[in-house]
Amino acid sequence: MCEIFISAQPDSYASRTRSVRLHGVVTSIRLENLYWAVLEEIGLRDGMGVVQLIEKLYDELVEARGEVGNFSSFLRVSALRYMALQAHQRIPMDNAIPIGSLDARAVLHALPSHWALPARGSGSSAPGAVVPLRRRG
Numbered sequence: 001m002c003e004i005f006i007s008a009q010p011d012s013y014a015s016r017t018r019s020v021r022l023h024g025v026v027t028s029i030r031l032e033n034l035y036w037a038v039l040e041e042i043g044l045r046d047g048m049g050v051v052q053l054i055e056k057l058y059d060e061l062v063e064a065r066g067e068v069g070n071f072s073s074f075l076r077v078s079a080l081r082y083m084a085l086q087a088h089q090r091i092p093m094d095n096a097i098p099i100g101s102l103d104a105r106a107v108l109h110a111l112p113s114h115w116a117l118p119a120r121g122s123g124s125s126a127p128g129a130v131v132p133l134r135r136r137g
Helices: 002-006 033-045 050-065 071-087 104-108
Strands: 015-022 025-032
Touching (some): 033 050
Antiparallel strands (some): 015 025
16 A cells, blocks of 8 residues: 555656745745645646636635635645546546636536535535635636
8 A cells, every 4th residue: 555655756746936026925834745646637727827726725714714824834734625526527537628617506406515615694504515615716
């Protein structure tokens, strides 16, 4: 079992810090190289660089939750969710299909309860109920 994991390229789990400017404020984000690569892939699908993607994720997180918390951890979880949703065939493997073109409700429909928040205001705690993010245009 371990060979599957220990055969990873050591550079993939080396950390790298990038300085990014979020609305005029410079901040540093430290992630492992594999996370940076996944975030780059996500951004490229929608014609964005990784910094543009990070700013968009930050803005939508603030809009949805009102606070950011541990943003580096949020970015790691976002990368893992992307890969897990691909593995579960919720997000197409074809990188030519933009994430923004997908129906978020369909992608998130009936996810396991530990993958999503209960829907706001519905009083529902049904497994897989999700809070749809509003698309900003």
